[in-house]
Amino acid sequence: MSNLLWKALVVSPAVLGATLLVSATAIAAPSTTKEVSTTEAPAVTEFGLSSEVLAQATPAANDAKVIDQVNRYSEEGKENTSLSQVTSVSQFSDVQPTDWAFQALQSLVERYGCIAGYPNGTYRGNRALTRYEFAAGLNACLDRVNELIATATADLVTKQDLATLQRLQEEFSAELATLRGRVDSLEARTAELEANQFSTTTKLVGEAIFAVTDVFGDNTGDVNNTVFQDRVRLGLQTSFTGRDLLTTRLAAGNATPFDIRDTNDVTLPSAEGTQTFQIGSTGNNSVEIDRLTYEAPIGPAQVYLAAAGGRHSHYAAVNNPYFFDKTDGGNGALSAFSAESPIYRIGGGAGIALNIPFGQGGGILRPSSATIGYLANEADSPGAGEGVFNGNYAALGQLNFSLGDRIGLAATYVHAYNGEGSALYDSGLGLTNSAGAPVGVVGTQQANVLPNSASSNSYGLSAAFRPSEKLSVSGFVAYTDVIGSGAGDDFESWTYGAGVALADVGKRGNVLGVFAGAVPYSLNRTGFAGSGDVPYQIEGFYKYRVSDNVSITPGVIYLTSPNQNSDNDDAIIGTLRTTFTF
Structure with a gap:
């Protein structure tokens, strides 16, 4: 599995960008895996992430912990937490040309518009990454690719990237299914609360x-x-x-x-x-x-x-x-x-x-x-x-x-x-x-x-x-x-x-x-x-x-x-x- 992932990360900037995208768009889930910063160079390989980082983890069963992490990530940058699409990587004040992921980010922005950041001009790529967060970022890029295909701009999506994304979908199918199930469950609960709540305060x-x-x-x-x-x-x-x-x-x-x-x-x-x-x-x-x-x-x-x-x-x-x-x-x-x-x-x-x-x-x-x-x-x-x-x-x-x-x-x-x-x-x-x-x-x-x-x-x-x-x-x-x-x-x-x-x-x-x-x-x-x-x-x-x-x-x-x-x-x-x- 790890060899496949290393090759995928080298071949496709879309996949690498998916891991970077996590810090701005991921829905976090509890994990027992080790974590790594996405804008600092990994300690194991030149291009890839450590196999320890992406080792299989067992998700926590307690939905309260899931909600707590969702809230914690959404509270980051509380002064202006809404996300917005960017058109140039230079818009991020905390991403420098010397960062190891700069070129991948630049490619993702220019080719797919698959990166979002905080309105205060930060990307916050130094946040810790887990396997489930990687899957969430991957899912976000898949949605963007599907949107490009649906709007007749599929010529922007290369066959090479599609093949890589397909392999990653298969590799992370369990995590993607888990995340989507949790998101659906949380959305259903939220909808029920909003429909029946007396007041938020x-x-x-x-x-x-x-x-x-x-x-x-x-x-x-x-x-x-x-x-x-x-x-x-x-x-x-x-x-x-x-x-x-x-x-x-x-x-x-x-x-x-x-x-x-x-x-x-x-x-x-x-x-x-x-x-x-x-x-x-x-x-x-x-x-x-x-x-x-x-x-x-x-x-x-x-x-x-x-x-x-x-x-x-x-x-x-x-x-x-x-x-x-x-x-x-x-x-x-x-x-x-x-x-x-x-x-x-x-x-x-x-x-x-x-x-x-x-x-x-x-x-x-x-x-x-x-x-x-x-x-x-x-x-x-x-x-x-x-x-x-x-x-x-x-x-x-x-x-x-x-x-x-x-x-x-x-x-x-x-x-x-x-x-x-x-x-x-x-x-x-x-x-x-x-x-x-x-x-x-x-x-x-x-x-x-x-x-x-x-x-x-x-x-x-x-x-x-x-x-x-x-x-x-x-x-x-x-x-x-x-x-x-x-x-x-x-x-x-x-x-x-x-x-x-x-x-x-x-x-x-x-x-x-x-x-x-x-x-x-x-x-x-x-x-x-x-x-x-x-x-x-x-x-x-x-x-x-x-x-x-x-x-x-x-x-x-x-x-x-x-x-x-x-x-x-x-x-x-x-x-x-x-x-x-x-």
């Missing part, structure tokens, strides 16, 4: 939650019924650079929290027992944009911009593995309290945040980071006492530390301002109950209701410990000092909790979790009766992974001392949540 993701839920416990149980609720989110995730992310999310739902009653059968404006899929629900399945954010790196820092629906937990480390599902999704804990520390529920809306790494880390202490953010939930309104800086806002600062590979720590501070008639832990949603009283998404009314404008300072600690790959222990504690503008409006609130999660229980992807603690409460607050008891919540759930896209989560939420009053009957919420993701 945007991915559509979605989540649908079906939940059957009920509450039990004397007065509370009597006034509530078993309900079947839903929430659907469709998100458009767009990346312009591969490192940034623009999130546009549409949401609709009909889920509302249960009506918690006291011993006198009076509705409590409380957020106790609120479940994640009930947060931000429109209540009637009407569609709204509930998140519009953009995240991108700037130097070492990560920037977060929110135009609508911003949350502190979008950009700050929550340290609650398995219980937390970003933005109250349907794959973590059932309740808002168990999902994340309530300190992240103070404020929300539009704003900006930065996550800045610092420290080199050494020994057990790993590199750390600082997080700062500002969110305002009335940023879109130009009215008096509203806007970015004069309306409700919350500014967060957090230090994040990692100890080894298994411990995460965070210290959090939030300074907030809330106007009259609002709730403290409302995630910037401005929620009210059926009677028009402000309610949060977590905590009692004593810890939430702000009848007059008030500022607050909150301090929190959170930690997560993973002693093994399938066991996680996490917890938090937070304290808030509220300074109100009205008489008796000053108060303090506390919240704390801890949980244990076991992963892969019964099946890979399943999670068994138990979380318990005190929801945000304020003892002995002026103007609120029966506020001397701590309201505890205990939740247990088991997420069963049916498939990669479907999970079923049965769980129970147990509430003690609703409205911070042990005389009120305890409430038990039972839920069967099914989550579909796509």
Whole structure:
């Protein structure tokens, strides 16, 4: 075989040019052969290539590698990668008359026009050559010869060249067939993707939650019924650079929290027992944009911009593995309290945040980071006492530390301002109950209701410990000092909790979790009766992974001392949540 190829290369400049043409027109395929430069003299013979170079190789079976090499070659000279025909070899700035292949190139250009180069005036003939690339170049020249024959210019093609090309076709028939098959396959896949793709920069993701839920416990149980609720989110995730992310999310739902009653059968404006899929629900399945954010790196820092629906937990480390599902999704804990520390529920809306790494880390202490953010939930309104800086806002600062590979720590501070008639832990949603009283998404009314404008300072600690790959222990504690503008409006609130999660229980992807603690409460607050008891919540759930896209989560939420009053009957919420993701 090698003798035939040497003679062919000597006899026909068309064949030699085919090898040179590869660097500009070849579709690369993986090969285990050695490689050689096409514009530098070969080390073995005066005219030919080493037999080692053209030794038979086994092509890689992985199409992903083929695509990767195709992309890599197409990225060469990214500033102007399209190829164009040349009419003279002197047009190539990187081909000199002293190059060993100069005459062959010149002959190919003048006789067949079988050479293409980059518009920036380069030929790039010093790129490595494999047997499959040789075959690809040969195929390109065959196409050019066929074109000349079809256009009645066959007199330009000599019988000698045709005979040589025919022999090479036979010699490289396997490689040519392989390349053509791969090209056809890639073209078919590309055509299918182009025909069905949503966008070249945007991915559509979605989540649908079906939940059957009920509450039990004397007065509370009597006034509530078993309900079947839903929430659907469709998100458009767009990346312009591969490192940034623009999130546009549409949401609709009909889920509302249960009506918690006291011993006198009076509705409590409380957020106790609120479940994640009930947060931000429109209540009637009407569609709204509930998140519009953009995240991108700037130097070492990560920037977060929110135009609508911003949350502190979008950009700050929550340290609650398995219980937390970003933005109250349907794959973590059932309740808002168990999902994340309530300190992240103070404020929300539009704003900006930065996550800045610092420290080199050494020994057990790993590199750390600082997080700062500002969110305002009335940023879109130009009215008096509203806007970015004069309306409700919350500014967060957090230090994040990692100890080894298994411990995460965070210290959090939030300074907030809330106007009259609002709730403290409302995630910037401005929620009210059926009677028009402000309610949060977590905590009692004593810890939430702000009848007059008030500022607050909150301090929190959170930690997560993973002693093994399938066991996680996490917890938090937070304290808030509220300074109100009205008489008796000053108060303090506390919240704390801890949980244990076991992963892969019964099946890979399943999670068994138990979380318990005190929801945000304020003892002995002026103007609120029966506020001397701590309201505890205990939740247990088991997420069963049916498939990669479907999970079923049965769980129970147990509430003690609703409205911070042990005389009120305890409430038990039972839920069967099914989550579909796509």
